[in-house]
Amino acid sequence: MTLPPQPVFTLLANDGRARSGALALTHGIVETPAFMPVGTAATVKSLTPNDLREFDTRIILCNTYHLWLRPGRETIEALGGLHAFMRWERNILTDSGGFQVFSLESRRELSEAGVRFRSHIDGSAHEFTPENVIAFQEGLGVDIAMTLDVCVKLPASREEIDEAVRLTSRWAQRCAAARAQPRTQLFGIVQGGLDEHARERSASDLVAIDFPGYAIGGLSVGESREELYRMARFTASLLPIEKPRYLMGVGTVRDLVAAIDCGIDMFDCVYPTRCGRNGRALTRAGDLNIRNACFARDAGALDPTCACSVCATHTRAYISHLFRSNEILGPRLLSYHNLALLAQLMRDARAAIITGTWTAFYEATLAALTIPG
């Protein structure tokens, strides 16, 4: 194994626990804090690569589980790898498939070797092992691969959490040993549910392997906001200051700024694109249901503070009409706006951290969230 050049992450500034950095990857530099749009099946739903570049997306996330099943590694490799396949020449992070497989529940079987599962598409049998998910992600040519982890559904017993942490650590070692492509960085995933001792053990095991970055998994799965923030803050404190920290599954305005305040650098979530398809507009004041009758003749932009091309062009009234008429331009425009809004939020957060005005920005962002929900 050829080790990648170190460091890939440079911490540029911090303000309290909040941090801003530069993550140098094979397909360019990612400024952090960064939100990664989710492109599950090699497509950020409804948007083109050009759309994503318009709001300066530097990295997206794709799902190993979905790409494994369809179109499969051989097809993607035959088309020149995942970047060429989807015509996205910036960075890609793939998850390991662990999260999706564990959500299959009755359709999967766990062992020390790995996890056997049946496809949700056609019921066909598959197995993920630490080794084959690394080979898969490296075969796609992604910039960041994730270790195969064991996700437990909360609430879980102490024994379940301990066993998940043990197996996650063991698999992380096997993933690290399986690496063969220096172009692909490998991040470890800290598990441990809401148990601080388990989080400490998991973080300690992973830090000993010395990954170039660490994810915090097993959160944003139904626990309260306070528990999420507490565990994110606690787990971040266990991780090396010079490595990027990625909190999986967080994507609301409130949770993003709160998690940045906990010392997190990277995020992904289906929330902005799922809301985009369902008629929910993210704004700096909170979320709006654009189908609501009050928007039918509203000539304003989705968010008057937003500089995206949808807000510069279209009215709430028109987008409301598109959703009432089940027109597919509605999900497209709203997905674009929601992701562009989070991209601007991250840019503003970085500027606040760099200029030492993070606390004021953080408090003003929370105070502006006046819409309940």
Next chain:
Amino acid sequence: MTLPPQPVFTLLANDGRARSGALALTHGIVETPAFMPVGTAATVKSLTPNDLREFDTRIILCNTYHLWLRPGRETIEALGGLHAFMRWERNILTDSGGFQVFSLESRRELSEAGVRFRSHIDGSAHEFTPENVIAFQEGLGVDIAMTLDVCVKLPASREEIDEAVRLTSRWAQRCAAARAQPRTQLFGIVQGGLDEHARERSASDLVAIDFPGYAIGGLSVGESREELYRMARFTASLLPIEKPRYLMGVGTVRDLVAAIDCGIDMFDCVYPTRCGRNGRALTRAGDLNIRNACFARDAGALDPTCACSVCATHTRAYISHLFRSNEILGPRLLSYHNLALLAQLMRDARAAIITGTWTAFYEATLAALTIPG
């Protein structure tokens, strides 16, 4: 009534029956032959106004029936008219609603005064009259309005066709008399099914009213290709040479070039966008079902002769994957390509007519259609 300045149409060249001209409207000049993308509910499905400009769309069609029901005239007027509502600053033609209402069949009731119908959305009762459909279209601020016509389902008896022609002519007179906005041109619609005598009578009645343009309605409704071309050619020959001729409901590569060869100038059809949503790619060789297994690893463009941004960017393999995965980027990319391909076909047809090479272009276009279907 203030009469519009005449002429709005300048015939630039003809080559055999094929013609090329310039149609001067309130929102700019339309070069003909022209294909008008269909934006039923104030949106060309999945595409933005900016997309349409990328392949130099100069005019789109919207549907009176759909906009009447949702969002309704008052909402569109409150938002500044249809151009402002949908942020499309080029030309818009609206149909009169006749075609949609007559397809409701059991839900509508015809009289000399107009046609009463029930909404397909909520069953609410409405009435179209020659006067109110003109007021509606002028209220939206469109560039070309259509007269309210009576469409009969084919096959139809002689009596049914004669009565439809009589009422269409009577309503055309009332539509012309109802005009109040010089910014909106009014086109008459020739009916008469597949009956040459009825077509002659209809054309004669409408030409006597002296519209700035004429549509040929009641075709492309299930008759054979040969009957379509025969009736289009025959009806075109009845219309004044100095006025634009619009064949409603035609939008395949083969039918478009055949109809241009009949002397037609303008077209609309849902075909390219409907195909786009269903995975059917229009090409100069014929239509492809992009879901077909043979495209799963095809690194070529949808149409290697197409200069659109989708063909410049994405592979058949990727678009095939999007459709197999039910990803909404698939319909978006394919709708874009299909409309861009027809825009290029129209541009090439205009160039061939202007340069006197129409016959060679026409024959080469038909000869290139090697894919059956």
